[in-house]
Amino acid sequence: MDLWQHQYEQLLFLQDRSVGLKAIIAIHNTKLGPALGGCRMRHYASDEEAVADAVRLAQGMTYKSAVSGLPYGGGKAVILSMPGQSPREQIFWALGRHIQTLQGRYITGIDLGTAVTDMDWVRLETPYVTDTTGSLGAAGDFTARMTAYGVFLGIRASLKRVYGSDSIQNKAVAVQGLGKVGYQLCRYLKRAGARLIVADMDPLRVKKAADDFGASPRRPQDILAEPCDVFSPCALGGILNDFTLGRLGCRIVAGAANNQLAEVRHGEELHRSGILYAPDYVINAGGIIVTSVELLGGDAALARQHVEKINDTLTHVFRIADAEGISPSAAADRLAEVILKN
Incomplete structure (x- = not known):
């Protein structure tokens, strides 16, 4: 897989061996505003499959925001679900710490395989998260x-x-x-x-x-x-x-x-x-x-x-x-x- 064939501003590979976190954040475009896009957690057959998913989803979020007239760019986080990972709260605390280092370039939220409680754990480490308890994203369905x-x-x-x-x-x-x-x-x-x-x-x-x-x-x-x-x-x-x-x-x-x-x-x-x-x-x-x-x-x-x-x-x-x-x-x-x- 040629990573350079994809159009994106930033591609981050995150790892925290102490809790078993292995994740990717793709920031596709921030011309209209901070990259906005949820975090999904699922099993991938390979690291390349995870990268391809993150990059394509991030581009989709850029285009989605653009045609919808929203002042945001597109990004996506994917956590590779693996055996032997620590309890979920530790995984998402670690993810939150990584997101905080981006200082608002990327804002995460719920996606496939993640839930409000996960975003609440991210919120303990960074304000750059949505779909937490009390938000519209967490309001029932x-x-x-x-x-x-x-x-x-x-x-x-x-x-x-x-x-x-x-x-x-x-x-x-x-x-x-x-x-x-x-x-x-x-x-x-x-x-x-x-x-x-x-x-x-x-x-x-x-x-x-x-x-x-x-x-x-x-x-x-x-x-x-x-x-x-x-x-x-x-x-x-x-x-x-x-x-x-x-x-x-x-x-x-x-x-x-x-x-x-x-x-x-x-x-x-x-x-x-x-x-x-x-x-x-x-x-x-x-x-x-x-x-x-x-x-x-x-x-x-x-x-x-x-x-x-x-x-x-x-x-x-x-x-x-x-x-x-x-x-x-x-x-x-x-x-x-x-x-x-x-």
């Missing part, structure tokens, strides 16, 4: 609801682009992944009259969605090929790749997962195949919008107002794509890059 709400609005904008109407009534939506965001998205979709098809690695989550929303369950390996109006990936990234693109049975891809495209070229391939792709960092920006509004002194009502702008942002991206004859993924990247240059 508010961040998940706002992320799901933004995706819901993005689905409506996508339906309008394909069918001429943003009505979700009787539209078939296949939701892959029923974590906090995926489950909340199902709630919004059901209320709007969608026919839900769901899959998750956890059969209990699938059963709950079936019981609560009348969703039709599918096996995880079958959900991509399900004939539907919208395929909504809400699990891990890289789901749109050489193996899966030819299996899709949808007209639209619009979901909450980060980095859905395994490679940039897969956005072009979707476009050529006639499937509308709603760029993930445009429609899943609800979480970072909540964090940004709170950091700037706003409340939940103001955060919701800002999330509602996702519909207009995505519509603008589609218009750029149409006007320039390019894919929506290329249009979103171009919009972000223009903002970053100005």
Whole structure:
């Protein structure tokens, strides 16, 4: 892996042998403001995989902030989950000490595999952390609801682009992944009259969605090929790749997962195949919008107002794509890059 092929301002490799901390912080761009992005903790097959994840996620956060009009750049922290690590509090105390040395260039928060209590431990070592107890990010499921709400609005904008109407009534939506965001998205979709098809690695989550929303369950390996109006990936990234693109049975891809495209070229391939792709960092920006509004002194009502702008942002991206004859993924990247240059 050639580390120099990636565009980023700073890449830090952190290690504290006394507690077993092994982590990476990627700061992609701080032109618009401090790098903002959560900390995820998961098992990686290799250090290279962890670096690639951190760098791609950090770039996504830069673009997400830019197209959403937020005064922040993009960053990401990943903690490599390993056997023999110390208790979690020691891991996150150590991470907090490292973040403090950056003096505000990077602000962390919750992501995959981390929780409010983890951020509380980070807070003991540095003020450059969000999603701690008492914050909007820690207020029940508010961040998940706002992320799901933004995706819901993005689905409506996508339906309008394909069918001429943003009505979700009787539209078939296949939701892959029923974590906090995926489950909340199902709630919004059901209320709007969608026919839900769901899959998750956890059969209990699938059963709950079936019981609560009348969703039709599918096996995880079958959900991509399900004939539907919208395929909504809400699990891990890289789901749109050489193996899966030819299996899709949808007209639209619009979901909450980060980095859905395994490679940039897969956005072009979707476009050529006639499937509308709603760029993930445009429609899943609800979480970072909540964090940004709170950091700037706003409340939940103001955060919701800002999330509602996702519909207009995505519509603008589609218009750029149409006007320039390019894919929506290329249009979103171009919009972000223009903002970053100005």
